[in-house]
Amino acid sequence: MTGRILLAATGWDARPWEDELRRNAPGRAVTVYPDEFDPAAIDYALVWNPPAGLLAGLTNLKAIFALGAGVDQLLRQPDLPDLPIVRVVCDDLTQRMTEWVVLQALLHHRRQRAYDRQQAEHVWRGLDQPAAADIGVGVMGLGVLGTDSALALRRLGFRVAGWSRRPSTIEGVESFHGAEGLPAFLARTEILVSLLPLTPETKGILSMPLFEQLSRTHAPHLPVLINAGRGGLQVEADIVAAVRSGVLAGASLDVFAPEPLDPESPLWDLPNVTITPHVAAASDAAAIIPGIVRQIEAFEAGQPLVNVIDRASAY
Amino acid sequence: MTGRILLAATGWDARPWEDELRRNAPGRAVTVYPDEFDPAAIDYALVWNPPAGLLAGLTNLKAIFALGAGVDQLLRQPDLPDLPIVRVVCDDLTQRMTEWVVLQALLHHRRQRAYDRQQAEHVWRGLDQPAAADIGVGVMGLGVLGTDSALALRRLGFRVAGWSRRPSTIEGVESFHGAEGLPAFLARTEILVSLLPLTPETKGILSMPLFEQLSRTHAPHLPVLINAGRGGLQVEADIVAAVRSGVLAGASLDVFAPEPLDPESPLWDLPNVTITPHVAAASDAAAIIPGIVRQIEAFEAGQPLVNVIDRASAY
Numbered sequence: 001m002t003g004r005i006l007l008a009a010t011g012w013d014a015r016p017w018e019d020e021l022r023r024n025a026p027g028r029a030v031t032v033y034p035d036e037f038d039p040a041a042i043d044y045a046l047v048w049n050p051p052a053g054l055l056a057g058l059t060n061l062k063a064i065f066a067l068g069a070g071v072d073q074l075l076r077q078p079d080l081p082d083l084p085i086v087r088v089v090c091d092d093l094t095q096r097m098t099e100w101v102v103l104q105a106l107l108h109h110r111r112q113r114a115y116d117r118q119q120a121e122h123v124w125r126g127l128d129q130p131a132a133a134d135i136g137v138g139v140m141g142l143g144v145l146g147t148d149s150a151l152a153l154r155r156l157g158f159r160v161a162g163w164s165r166r167p168s169t170i171e172g173v174e175s176f177h178g179a180e181g182l183p184a185f186l187a188r189t190e191i192l193v194s195l196l197p198l199t200p201e202t203k204g205i206l207s208m209p210l211f212e213q214l215s216r217t218h219a220p221h222l223p224v225l226i227n228a229g230r231g232g233l234q235v236e237a238d239i240v241a242a243v244r245s246g247v248l249a250g251a252s253l254d255v256f257a258p259e260p261l262d263p264e265s266p267l268w269d270l271p272n273v274t275i276t277p278h279v280a281a282a283s284d285a286a287a288i289i290p291g292i293v294r295q296i297e298a299f300e301a302g303q304p305l306v307n308v309i310d311r312a313s314a315y
Numbered sequence: 316m317t318g319r320i321l322l323a324a325t326g327w328d329a330r331p332w333e334d335e336l337r338r339n340a341p342g343r344a345v346t347v348y349p350d351e352f353d354p355a356a357i358d359y360a361l362v363w364n365p366p367a368g369l370l371a372g373l374t375n376l377k378a379i380f381a382l383g384a385g386v387d388q389l390l391r392q393p394d395l396p397d398l399p400i401v402r403v404v405c406d407d408l409t410q411r412m413t414e415w416v417v418l419q420a421l422l423h424h425r426r427q428r429a430y431d432r433q434q435a436e437h438v439w440r441g442l443d444q445p446a447a448a449d450i451g452v453g454v455m456g457l458g459v460l461g462t463d464s465a466l467a468l469r470r471l472g473f474r475v476a477g478w479s480r481r482p483s484t485i486e487g488v489e490s491f492h493g494a495e496g497l498p499a500f501l502a503r504t505e506i507l508v509s510l511l512p513l514t515p516e517t518k519g520i521l522s523m524p525l526f527e528q529l530s531r532t533h534a535p536h537l538p539v540l541i542n543a544g545r546g547g548l549q550v551e552a553d554i555v556a557a558v559r560s561g562v563l564a565g566a567s568l569d570v571f572a573p574e575p576l577d578p579e580s581p582l583w584d585l586p587n588v589t590i591t592p593h594v595a596a597a598s599d600a601a602a603i604i605p606g607i608v609r610q611i612e613a614f615e616a617g618q619p620l621v622n623v624i625d626r627a628s629a630y
Contacts, residue, residue, distance in 0.1 A: 095446065096444070103418065103422065110414060112589075115591050118592070122578040124576055126594045129411070133410075157414070260439035274430075279441045
């Protein structure tokens with residue numbers, strides 16, 4: 001059997017995804033939302049922000065494939081069928097995220113924004129520069145993305161620690177876990193990298209009480225927050241207040257709640273705050289579709305699906 | 316015997332160097348230029364930009380230790396005695412240089428300057444982003460610094476090649492060498508990293524005819540020049556002309572001839588050009604002095620000096 005695929009991506013240009021799908025699964029029936037189709041004929045749904053109720057109406061659906069890394073919106077759908085949801089795990093996405101995290105960590109570590117201001121005024125002046133080995137970087141969230149970023153930052157010489165729900169072991173990365181491990185993790189961290197999933201437990205975790213626990217060893221040029229997880233992790237008013245009061249020396253933010261970031265938000269104009277429009281790890285159709293098609297083919301040949309989301313813990 | 320050391324660093328604050336020297340060689344006689352001293356009593360000179368004629372007057376000198384990575388100024392001294400000159404090789408300096416190079420390469424690759432401009436206007440718009448694997452990075456100069464940068468860039472996923480006078484083999488890094496290898500190296504390079512030493516052969520090598528040979532696969536956002544070698548490698552008027560005409564999409568420059576960069580230089584205000592004040596790999600006394608003291612002690616115990624500069628080839 002070769003099941004029929006429904007592609008339903010809203011808020012994105014669906015065309016490159018359709019093109020890749022037809023290229024990688026040439027013999028297979030593909031329907032692209034919002035074209036008309038028979039809901040009972042769909043076997044697999046490939047989705048990003050699917051309209052509410054769409055998935056519930058697909059009576060013969062066998063599996064759902066997410067096209068982007070954040071699945072919290074999908075999991076919040078009220079009538080979400082009780083079927084396997086496969087997360088996207090691909091080297092391209094991981095590599096792009098690590099590039100962005102490394103870039104932002106180095107921007108803060110090497111005081112690039114201070115040099116940018118000096119350049120605008122034609123000022124030639126060297127600034128104090130600690131070695132990476134003197135800087136504690138802390139990565140919250142040690143999934144595929146967080147682990148890869150932690151290893152890349154360690155290779156650049158930073159003292160890296162990770163924090164996650166459960167204990168983890170990453171070579172050369174100090175491990176903290178759970179609510180009880182958080183204070184010690186924050187107390188040794190000057191560059192805080194958030195790659196957490198958005199769950200009821202992590203919503204709003206990046207807030208003033210947390211920022212106040214970060215190490216101030218290299219204040220006033222650190223500590224900083226780098227968030228490329230989800231916008232809902234952060235309390236934006238607290239970031240604004242923390243940067244204005246010096247609790248945070250700066251931030252790099254790629255995600256917001258809601259998106260796009262309000263043109264009136266004070267975040268745009270804060271010193272040492274870098275805003276990017278949710279592009280840290282953009283899903284690339286050419287990198288993601290081949291893996292999904294291979295998974296569907298393996299599933300139809302009797303293999304189990306891999307990277308299925310644990311819905312109880314929401315990631 | 317424990318020989319006497321002369322510390323002569325001009326243009327820098329000599330105090331941290333003196334402090335580190337006294338801490339690491341507590342029993343040894345140390346003189347700091349321009350204090351008075353008997354020229355015949357000096358055994359070792361630790362120097363950065365020593366005044367002309369100073370070294371020639373030290374009649375019992377045994378070795379000269381450079382305190383920074385660039386030795387061209389030292390080698391140009393007219394009365395430079397024919398003694399071993401030991402270059403500084405230290406992990407700290409290498410790591411700092413690699414941080415700066417990686418930061419600048421990612422700034423260009425991830426189009427951060429375009430996002431900076433959008434941020435200033437509160438504009439939320441994603442830009443096309445190739446994968447690192449699609450970008451050719453080329454490192455000119457494969458000494459300790461160039462090799463470390465090449466490896467770090469390769470680990471981030473870039474297609475990295477190196478160019479040097481002599482053939483080299485660095486795992487995963489395509490090798491080009493000599494004048495005959497330069498055109499092919501440039502034709503596959505979109506991010507050009509210069510970590511060359513300044514010699515009669517390399518003076519002014521970073522010029523319009525070279526820029527015009529770079530790959531334009533991802534124009535107009537690449538190619539770019541990143542120079543952290545020496546200012547004398549680059550023809551600044553050609554960089555200005557190349558950026559203005561689009562031959563280069565941008566540049567990151569840490570070195571200039573002369574330094575500090577003239578406040579009137581047009582380089583300060585060019586779009587996509589990042590200027591830092593020769594801080595890519597600042598010599599850190601605490602990182603460098605212990606190794607020099609250990610070398611002197613080993614030398615006095617009969618061991619040969621290591622990292623002695625080959626004066627014929629000037630590096």
